Amino acid sequence: GESVGLHLPTLSVQEGDNSIINCAYSNSASDYFIWYKQESGKGPQFIIDIRSNMDKRQGQRVTVLLNKTVKHLSLQIAATQPGDSAVYFCAENPNTDKLIFGTGTRLQVFP
Amino acid sequence: KAGVTQTPRYLIKTRGQQVTLSCSPISGHRSVSWYQQTPGQGLQFLFEYFSETQRNKGNFPGRFSGRQFSNSRSEMNVSTLELGDSALYLCASSLVPGENIQYFGAGTRLSVL
Secondary structure, eight states: OOOTTOOOEEEEEEESOOOOEEEEEEOOTEEEEEEEETTSSOOOOOEEEEEOSSSSESSSEEEEEEEEETTTTEESSSOOOGGGGGEEEEEEESSSSSOOOOEEEEEEEEO | OOOOOOEEEEEETTTTOOOEEEEEEEETTEEEEEEEETTTEEEEEEEEEEEEEEEOOOOOOEEEEEEEEESSSOOOOOEEGGGGHHHEEEEEEESSSTTSSEEOOOEEEEEEE
């Protein structure tokens, strides 16, 4: 597959455990945040999003937490599965038409 | 419904050459954005097209250009290739501009030798 980041921070978790992927964003004016998952050889795929008027949003096995005070975003994946192995990107929209992406975190799930 | 299609998947070029990459958005999507993805810089926005017009442009030199056709298909062109242009080029589409959720293609891997 294609390597999207040779020097990405990596999180290794055991199958069945919960994963927490963190992201610090830069612009206090950002009012929208989104998480993407990128598997090897594929483009980024939307996972979940959150607006700045919320501090938590849940999806299927995923939860996004937003702490505007410290400009921090996290993605929690419950009962991590091998298919969750990928690079995860957060992105922010600082009230423009463009998303600004983070550099990504590689999640490795081992049996 | 077919997803975003990018062609070709892989390209090898030499310095000084030029290259054209193609993107077909999801049917009905009229906004197309292009990104460059490298290990060091992550995903960097190149430009966005809607109704055959460039709406937004990232901070890339003029060697990078694009266009959109009346059927919403888009191409991007890089002239006078440099080694640093080696990257994965991703295309994303959305129904209209400004939508935060974009749908990405698998990308074109460009290697410049």
